[in-house]
Amino acid sequence: MKRVYYSAIKKFGLLRRLSRLLYTFFVRINYKVNTARVKTDDKTILFGAFNGKSYCDSPKQIFLAMQRDDFFKEYKFIWVMDHPEKYKYLMDFPHTAIVKNGSVEYERALKKSRYWITNFRVDYYLPGENQCYIQCWHGTPLKKLGYDIDYCNNSLNSVEEFREKYLIDGKKFTYILSPSPFTTEKFTSAFNLKALGKENAVIEQGYPRNDYLYNYTQQQVQALRQSLKIPVGKKVILYAPTWRDNSHESGIGYSFKPQADFDMLRKRFGEQAVILFRAHYFIASRFNFDKYSEFVYNVSDFDDIAELYVISDVLITDYSSVFFDYANLTRPMIFYMYDLDEYVGQIRDFYFPLSELPGDIVKTDDELAASIKRALDDFVPDERYMRFKGKFNPHDDGGSSARVIDRIFKGEEK
Incomplete structure (x- = not known):
């Protein structure tokens, strides 16, 4: 009914x-x-x-x-x-x-x-x-x-x-x-x-x-990693996509199926890192994560995303507002916009040019993997990143x- x-x-x-x-x-x-x-x-x-x-x-x-x-x-x-x-x-x-x-x-x-x-x-x-x-x-x-x-x-x-x-x-x-x-x-x-x-x-x-992003402690970080059973020494990649306005399914709600090739990512980064997948609160994700246990952790039900920010080394997102907050940590961000051509002009428009975003914009899995490698190995915030942080978070302290x-x-x- x-x-x-x-x-x-x-x-x-x-x-x-x-x-x-x-x-x-x-x-x-x-x-x-x-x-x-x-x-x-x-x-x-x-x-x-x-x-x-x-x-x-x-x-x-x-x-x-x-x-x-x-x-x-x-x-x-x-x-x-x-x-x-x-x-x-x-x-x-x-x-x-x-x-x-x-x-x-x-x-x-x-x-x-x-x-x-x-x-x-x-x-x-x-x-x-x-x-x-x-x-x-x-x-x-x-x-x-x-x-x-x-x-x-x-x-x-x-x-x-x-x-x-x-x-x-x-x-x-x-x-x-x-x-x-x-x-x-x-x-x-x-x-x-x-x-x-x-x-x-x-x-x-x-x-x-x-x-919280300015007041957390390393003891809290260690406790959070332990609560999620993240292996000692592994890097943490937080993947936090948003919902799509046109993805509502009757009787289910807004749904999302991750487009990233987790098989390829596990092969490339499985020894070095884990992925925390965090869906937008609107989303009822229909993806089965069992296949990727010990590499992809579904943390969509985790209460406070700020706690996931502080334990992560890299953020992957798309059109979600999470990156504005994450910029307070001055850590690397990747914008995985595989459907950018469809999104712009058909689903929702943006308030500013995407060229201002403080990270790589990637559309394919190969581009995503290359960007992850750079972020994990040799990230240094550039002038664009710091300009972005100053514009959008001038009062956060x-x-x-x-x-x-x-x-x-x-x-x-x-």
């Missing part, structure tokens, strides 16, 4: 829009009923990452910074999770609770919390006049977003539907976090903030999510979370 439904809404835009309007209407009615007796508490904060899928990203780093700050010793913290049972350890933090995503308890937590801190669009719920919705977002954009999209080949959204979703979120959030002047400019246009009179909603103090907290909660701006 679910497969039939998704097939229908992919084909018929009017049906898709109508079903979303009806769903939103009923969600909001239920929310009002379920929270009618709930009062908002000025010292309760709700956190969510990737719509409840994990404990990570900017919400995690802001939460941890609050745990270290005596200013919040009387505050209560609530995390929303799809699977609360996996995150019971969070309740070891003072005054911290967990609610299940989509439950009545979640709706009541939304109403109770004076502050919402998320890195995803809160599509169906509206914050009250006395509530503060802090949109952390989840990366510097390479692909155009929202009102900046001129065309796209998305399976579930037209250009107009994309723009409407961003406009709705732009109206709702109180603040949106930005790591750079570039991102501030793009968020302002993508969310149509100028037309909304909300240009001052952007807080440009660096990305809290990247604080390990203290972004503290600056964001000072601005929003303490009325201080540094």
Whole structure:
């Protein structure tokens, strides 16, 4: 039945829009009923990452910074999770609770919390006049977003539907976090903030999510390698591709089949390195990794990709925003864009020329292997790399979370 439904809404835009309007209407009615007796508490904060899928990203780093700050010793913290049972350890933090995503308890937590801190669009719920919705977002954009999209080949959204979703979120959030002047400019246009009179909603103090990249320890690196059973002495190649707008399968979701020739890569680098495969959180990968055990590790369910960054020696990606964050480590990056000709002009356009990317752009397996060898053997960051890092991460220094907290909660701006 679910497969039939998704097939229908992919084909018929009017049906898709109508079903979303009806769903939103009923969600909001239920929310009002379920929270009618709930009062908002000025010292309760709700956190969510990737719509409840994990404990990570900017919400995690802001939460941890609050745990270290005596200013919040009387505050209560609530995390929303799809699977609360996996995150019971969070309740070891003072005054911290967990609610299940989509439950009545979640709706009541939304109403109770004076502050919402998320890195995803809160599509169906509206914050009250006395509530503060802090949109952390989840990366510097390479692909155009929202009102900046001129065309796209998305399976579930037209250009107009994309723009409407961003406009709705732009109206709702109180603040949106930005790591750079570039991102501030793009968020302002993508969310149509100028037309909304909300240009001052952007807080440009660096990305809290990247604080960990400046504050991690070698003991943490060793512990992470051991937890993943990575052999001592082997290099780590992190392969983190993004999803494709046109790859949605009815009843399954967005899917991805890695295109890299792992047989060839194992033959070339199996004695020297391992590959960590990390799919985008949208993706339901249908690839069987059993054939490549002890060489390719599927870490798609690993909560915090920042922890994978710090244990890796090389990043391979494509159009994902992960490379902006990874640049903070000044380590080699490879852009495996085997479908570049199809992607540009048909699926999604970019915000800047790919010539600015801080690494090799490769399209074939042979080119990929040659680039991996160079990255492992003799990488030295060049002027292009350092220029890229300065442009897109000018404020990242390990203290972004503290600056964001000072601005929003303490009325201080540094």
